[in-house]
Amino acid sequence: MKLRNINLNLLVIVDALLDEAHVGRAAGRLGLSQPAVSNALARARVLFGDPLLARAPPNGLRRTPRAEAMREPLRTALAQLAAIVAAGPPNLTDLRGAVRLVAFDVLAAALGAALTVELAKRAPGIDLIFHPWHVGDEVERLERGEVDLVVTVAPASRGLLRTEPLGIYPYTVMMRRDHPAAAAERFDLDCWLAFPHVVVSGHGDRQGSIDAALTRIGRQRRVATVAPTFLHALELLCETDLLAAFPTGVMVGSAAARLTSRPVPIALEPVSLHLVRHSRTDMDTAVMLVAELIRAVGPQLHDQEAS
Incomplete structure (x- = not known):
């Protein structure tokens, strides 16, 4: 079973059904009609391959062993999803971790100082790790997950890579x-x-x-x-x-x-510089912050040089 085939709303109804062991009470708790909840129970039985709720005398329902086993894990999973959705942007001062970069030597030296100053202000718990610059293999190292960000002269648009221009240098x-x-x-x-x-x-x-x-x-x-x-x-x-x-x-x-x-x-x-990262870091706040700082610091370095 693939997660894309599962309706999250159905799981919310199943959670209420397993908790109440009663269609009417579950419907009232969710603000749904009893026929809608009954229909959801029928679909859940197909999804899980189990009755989940079985008839019990005189007019009640009881949870099956499968339902009992999945009751707490399902509740926990839904609570975790709710927390993820409700959570706001992370506090940058609370971030901890490291971001790995590759850039040619002069740029690494210039960026390193500027980025360190900015990170100390905004996210002091983030460490910078500059990996050695090897001619021509920067993008491959990014794809293998060895580094998080690459500054390169060659744009890389294949697969899951994200590329953006940093500047043009005559x-x-x-x-x-x-x-x-x-x-x-x-x-x-x-x-x-x-x-x-x-x-x-x-x-x-x-x-x-x-x-x-x-x-x-x-x-x-x-x-x-x-x-x-x-x-x-x-x-x-x-x-x-x-x-x-x-x-x-x-x-x-x-x-x-x-x-x-x-x-x-x-x-x-002229030579063009590009910042490249992998789509796996789309939700990585630390990597996205360092990428943002590189975009901000890059033009400043160019202006200093021109002056």
Whole structure:
């Protein structure tokens, strides 16, 4: 028997019938007619495969053994359902638990500080657990239930996933403030390509979408360093003559304060960030709260960077 085939109103009538062991009294208690309650008893007998109430002399009814066994569990279940329906939104200060997130390193660092401050105000019992960022498997880990929220560049709309945009970040060229290119009167393509570059790749790849764009116009750059994370790359930019073309969203944090930027001298598609979660968290107040805070904090980080 599937729950979707069970009428909850029928169970409410059955509860009254089992309690009263009398059709008339059950009808009066529920504000229903006796024929309606009798009809409900007939349907309940089919549902449970048991008479539930049997004739007893002189003109009464008695509960069957099956009815006696299910009487208290049914009452308890209905009471629990009533409590769920009657309960209001949970008090955020009473929430306890943990929310697991995956985001690339710079964003995780920036979000972590902002989210911790906000959670301390609104839901101090909620802990944040940032899981390591592995290139390309974030969504699969979400589907397996290993994490609760993922920030990724690729929207995921399949199955039971919930995806929403967080922001669009154009590319910019980053360098240390006293870099020779920063003093150039004109930062053009030749100036950009005159210096070695650093790229970020979790797999050690030296080529990416920027190199493909350069190839289309018959140019190439020298990738002198491949860093595994943006934080690593930003530190390298602060101490060397390396240049980087990164989405503006990574230019946050202490290292970013020592950097300056210039427009990329070729056309590049901007990067979009998305927040992804699974439908199993639709009723999880803690996860929904953290998702709400990420939506609120994300634009603030972008504004700080732009300023």
